Amino acid sequence: MAKVLQVDLYDAGLDSAVSEMVQQCDPALPRSNYCVSATGAHGLVTAFKEPDFKAVLDSFYWNLPDGMPGVWIGKLKGAQQMTRCYGPDVFRYVFANSANKPVKHFLCGGKEGVADELKAAVAKKFGNSQVVGTFCPPFREMSDDEFKALAETINSSGANIVWIGLSTPKQERFARRLAQWTKVNFIVTVGAAFDFHTDRVAQAPSWMQRLSLEWLFRLMAEPKRLYKRYLEIVPLFILLNIKEVFSPVK
Numbered sequence: 328m329a330k331v332l333q334v335d336l337y338d339a340g341l342d343s344a345v346s347e348m349v350q351q352c353d354p355a356l357p358r359s360n361y362c363v364s365a366t367g368a369h370g371l372v373t374a375f376k377e378p379d380f381k382a383v384l385d386s387f388y389w390n391l392p393d394g395m396p397g398v399w400i401g402k403l404k405g406a407q408q409m410t411r412c413y414g415p416d417v418f419r420y421v422f423a424n425s426a427n428k429p430v431k432h433f434l435c436g437g438k439e440g441v442a443d444e445l446k447a448a449v450a451k452k453f454g455n456s457q458v459v460g461t462f463c464p465p466f467r468e469m470s471d472d473e474f475k476a477l478a479e480t481i482n483s484s485g486a487n488i489v490w491i492g493l494s495t496p497k498q499e500r501f502a503r504r505l506a507q508w509t510k511v512n513f514i515v516t517v518g519a520a521f522d523f524h525t526d527r528v529a530q531a532p533s534w535m536q537r538l539s540l541e542w543l544f545r546l547m548a549e550p551k552r553l554y555k556r557y558l559e560i561v562p563l564f565i566l567l568n569i570k571e572v573f574s575p576v577k
Contacts, residue, residue: 334384384499391414434446436490437463488514489514490520
């Protein structure tokens with residue numbers, strides 16, 4: 328693991344993460360309820376500012392480096408095998424690589440109807456018809472009884488992987504609460520993957536992703552919703568990492 332802003336980020340690369348997730352869904356292995364996040368600069372800065380959210384990320388099995396800034400810092404700290412584990416790519420490759428395996432998926436997130444659209448999309452795009460359930464969470468806070476009922480539905484479906492498509496930090500907190508009652512292999516938070524793979528939201532061109540300019544593409548696409556986040560997050564992420572270099576936490 329590579330520590331970035333005091334959060335451990337997975338440093339073995341995207342291919343390794345996808346391969347291990349599929350392998351861990353082997354019926355002979357225990358269902359360990361491993362929580363996994365795709366964590367970018369937004370999540371890392373939020374964790375730096377909010378100790379309770381950092382505790383959530385610290386409790387996860389993996390925090391995958393969702394953005395290139397985290398990868399660059401990790402490599403500077405010696406994690407040469409580290410690659411970007413972009414949430415939508417993790418989602419895509421796990422679905423594609425498990426299409427012909429007994430790995431069942433449950434989709435949880437998005438606006439009303441998005442998860443059902445995604446179920447159809449993964450069958451068409453990735454040849455995977457192993458989605459065994461969908462759920463659209465309410466915008467309000469869910470009660471423990473509601474989480475227990477959702478977990479019962481998931482457990483009854485036989486799902487191996489639960490995909491959570493909300494926003495950070497809501498999705499990570501959601502995953503941690505849900506894991507108290509589920510019996511699955513993984514609960515994975517993947518942010519905007521639901522909207523991207525249903526083609527509701529356009530993805531940045533690959534060259535912009537490689538240059539860590541996806542934030543600029545998304546800002547131009549949704550300025551009213553995202554401008555406050557990026558005007559704060561991008562400069563603050565840079566500043567905090569520079570500060571950490573000169574005043575490392577012991």
